[in-house]
Amino acid sequence: MTEQKLKQTSLNAAHRDLGGRMVDFEGWDMPVQYPAGTIAEHLRTREHCGLFDVSHMGEIHVVGKDAIEFVNYLTTNDVSNLVDGQAHYSALTYENGTVVDDLLVYRFGPEKLFLVVNAGTQDKDWEWIESHKADFDVETANASNDYCQIAIQGPEAESVLQKLTDTELSAIKYYHFEEGEVDGVEAIISRTGYTGEDGFEVYAASEMSRQLWDKMLEAGGYGSDTGILPCGLAARNTLRLESAMSLYGHELSDKITPLEANLGWICKLKTEFIGCEALRTQKKNGLDRKLIGFEMTDRGIARDGYDVYSGEEKIGVVTSGSPAPFLKKNIGLAFVPPEMTDPGREIQIDVRGRRLAAEIVKTPFYRREK
Amino acid sequence: MANIPEELKYSKDHEWVLVEGDVATIGITDYAQESLGDVVFVELPNEGDNFNTHDAFGSVESVKAVSEIFTPVGGEVVSTNEDLNDAPEVVNDDPYGDAWMVKIKMDNSGEADGLMSAEEYEEYLKSEED
The missing domain is CATH 3.30.70.1400 (Aminomethyltransferase beta-barrel domains)
Structure with missing residues (x-):
């Protein structure tokens, strides 16, 4: 095996300075967690504010x-x-x-x-x-190396970020953005995220990333008990899973259509696009499987790839499974036959040879109060 | 640097063993809990279960991953730490104390002698890091 050199975001040194535990994520050297730990990072984002380097996007x-x-x-x-x-x-x-x-x-x-x-x-x-x-x-341009992307997420994200910008953040609606400055640095300020919380994703020139990152930590009161915490990939994953957002390679892939993954709402089948015919046919003929959310009712944690059973019959597979730190339950997403998706239905998850009971529930598992 | 108490014996799978007579108390090391991250679930065997050396006798799960725990000595489980069912986070807080996992009555009471000393385990960790 030849060892491939991992790619780094422009914030790599910042992660190391903060004590981030670095792992290989899809060929990128990224922090999976910082010393506070995944649960603390997850909860801080739900209750106050979390900061995420997503410059690898x-x-x-x-x-x-x-x-x-x-x-x-x-x-x-x-x-x-x-x-x-x-x-x-x-x-x-x-x-x-x-x-x-x-x-x-x-x-x-x-x-x-x-x-x-x-x-x-x-x-x-x-x-x-x-x-x-x-x-x-x-004309197209791959600008991936030119931009850093920093996500500031949580109920206090707006008030923290507002300290660093003259752009009136309260005027930016969900899934809208403004071009402005953050701490004097030109930036795209987008009210989007992958945590199920309110918050922003800030795009700027990669060489300015450290300044923005440090200023956001400072503005968010990093170091205090309720201050902002830098969050690693593990918390990013548990936050998105509680909100039942898809992760490519899990709920979506080159083997899965958006319709199967409950993403019919992003498929405008009256328009023409690559794959529209196949999706129209699939919709007309009915799906073979559908993504559902479940909660473990027996003690145990479902993990990615575990088999799903209904009695003796294997009916599907877990695409993402994890403890949910805010909900304090063990949850997961799985593909099952479309006639078996009703909330309240009992299924079993094969947890390393033991069939443990779980119940199908409505998604998202977590929805923030507005 | 991971905490490695002098009086314990250690396995390559990052379990610690405290020997008292023919009973071995087993848990996972500070290094192991640190590598796992927040522990959210501990699965332990039943009293009376028998295990051979190196058998998996349970598992520890963090938010991110599952890790099996192996017994460094063979014998019969005489006691398990049921407190870990409700408070798995103790594994992070006190891996060598309140987070002991099982007590095994050893088939061969000399077996633990073959495990690493604190000093040897420290060397082993250094070689693992390289």
């Missing part, structure tokens, strides 16, 4: 006369519904309707879009996008 510019038409051709959601300063969640799909990646599409103007894709898939996404642009009047 990929950013792609799409500009030109056909920008909207092109991204509409590539993605399941309808970009023509977006107004300037608005973003939406969407998916890149193959002809057969399975997923290349899930992404955010930002509209800066009628001829200027900005795509934010996953870390581990960005090279594949870029090639996919490039290979389809010949018939469109667009």
Whole structure:
């Protein structure tokens, strides 16, 4: 085995200075947790504020006369519904309707879009996008290395970030964004996130990342009992799972369609895009499986890949399973046959050879109070 | 640096053993709990269960992962720490004290002599880190 050199975000030194435990995540050297630990990081984000380096995500510019038409051709959601300063969640799909990646599409103007894709898939996404642009009047640029992305999440995210910017944050609606300055640094300030909390994702030039990161920690009162905490990938995962948000490679993949993953709401099947025919057919013929949420009722923790049973019959597989630190339950997502998705139904999870009872529940498991 | 009490014996799987007569008290080391992160679940065997040396006798789960625990000595389980059912986080707080996991009556009371001393375990950790 040759050892591949791990990629680093521009905040790598900051993570080490903060005592982050670094792991290989999809080829990136990233903090899985800091000394406070995953549970503390998770709870602090739910109750106060958490800070996440998500600079490993990929950013792609799409500009030109056909920008909207092109991204509409590539993605399941309808970009023509977006107004300037608005973003939406969407998916890149193959002809057969399975997923290349899930992404955010930002509209800066009628001829200027900005795509934010996953870390581990960005090279594949870029090639996919490039290979389809010949018939469109667009220019694309892979800007992944140019940007840092810092997510500040939690009920206090707005008040903390407001200390560092003149942009009126309360005026930015959910899934909208503004171009402004944070601590004097040019930034895109987007009211989005992956935690189920209110909060922002801030994009800026990567060389400015340390200044922004340190200032956000300072503004959030890092070090005090209720102050902001830097959060690692483990907390990012448990937060998104409590909110039942999909993670590529788990609930979405090149073997799974968005319809199966309960993402019909991002598939505008009356529009034309790569994979739309396959998805229309799947919708018409009915799904073979559907994503559900479950809670363990026996003592035990379901993990990714564990088999799901109904009595003696194997009915599916766990895509994500974990303790839920805020809910204090053991939860998971799994694919099961569509006729077995009713909340309250008992299923069993094969936890390393033991069949433990679980109950299907409505998702999201956690929904913040507004 | 991980805490490694002088009076205990250690296994390569990061269990510690305290020998009193023919009974071995077993838990996981400070290094092990630190590597796992927040412990949220501990699964232990039943009293009366028999295990051979190196058998998995239970598991410790953190938010992120499951880790099996192996017995460094063979014998019969005479006692388990049921407090860990309700307070698994004790494994992080006090791995060598309140978070002992099982007591095993050893088939061969000399077996623990073959385990690492504190000094040897410290060397072992250093070699693992490299």
